[in-house]
Amino acid sequence: MIEVRDLRREFSVTSKTGRFRRTRRTVVAVDAVSFDVAAGEAVGYVGPNGAGKSTTIKMLTGILVPTSGHVRVSGVDPSRSRRELARRIGVVFGQRSQLWWDLPLRDSFDLLRAIYRVPAAEFARRLEECTGLLELAPFLDTPVRQLSLGQRMRGEVTAALLHGPELLVLDEPTIGLDLESKERLREFLAELNTARGTTLLLTTHDLDDIERLCPRLVVIDRGTVLADGPLEELRSEVAPERVLVVDLETPTAPLEGLPGVVSVRVELAGLRQHLTFRRAETTAAALISAVATRADVHDLVVEEPEIDDVVRRLYARR
């Protein structure tokens, strides 16, 4: 669905260096980026501010022409076949609207139907589906400028889906939304991916979006790909240890010497113990059984590093 090889994009910027002097320098926003996205995948494209995410997305959607490298999206070269691409993919930029500001939502949708020449029955079916799932019905006759950010975003997503795209590209889709709106949108996108098979590529700073939606993560920093793989794989790569926290029925001496355990921290005079263990050497289940032979367990929890922590460790590795 997406094929990116050695993608590079430079920008030429001029800055004032004296009263009358200006110097020109080249900023490399994206450098040697390669990745593929297969049909039906949901991939999160993450990185810190200025990493090159938006620049990549703009090249994938034909808004920017690459300086060098190869891009194919839905079988076409985005910057050369922008119109054809627009018929095959949907794009949502959280910070920019594709809706007509002064028109009611419904009229924006009608205009998009005419632009993309969507057959009337197909359009009606998709509109009804999105309106239902995204709870848009009460706002269809409201001018876009009077909508709240969350209502507008639901409108943006609907607008991007009216022509039935096989790929949906989203740049910061949940930015600025409250928790409930974020959750509603995530649920909708997850359903779109799993039930309808629509491929998703999204950039976000909210890693909960990734945790909820994207089994695979591409991490970019300073224009280059730092890591690419399933979240679970990246987690075990950067954090080879997990922690089993056990609450015991009676104060117990530190549970040292269990297989795979690298350290033990004791709290509450031995009632609570934190056992750090290597995931490559033992499993949580084996360790729990081993603990049970030495003490009566009241309660337990296995702590994994949060996704924010995983991504932070990936940046730090550089």
Ligand SMILES: Nc1ncnc2c1ncn2[C@@H]1O[C@H](COP(=O)(O)OP(=O)(O)OP(=O)(O)O)[C@@H](O)[C@H]1O
């Ligand atoms: N039109 C432009 N002219 C000059 N430099 C640019 C231009 N667009 C982007 N850049 C530079 O390219 C780099 C990557 O920017 P980009 O917007 O792709 O980052 P990003 O990962 O999307 O960041 P953010 O998370 O802050 O949105 C930055 O250093 C930015 O200043």
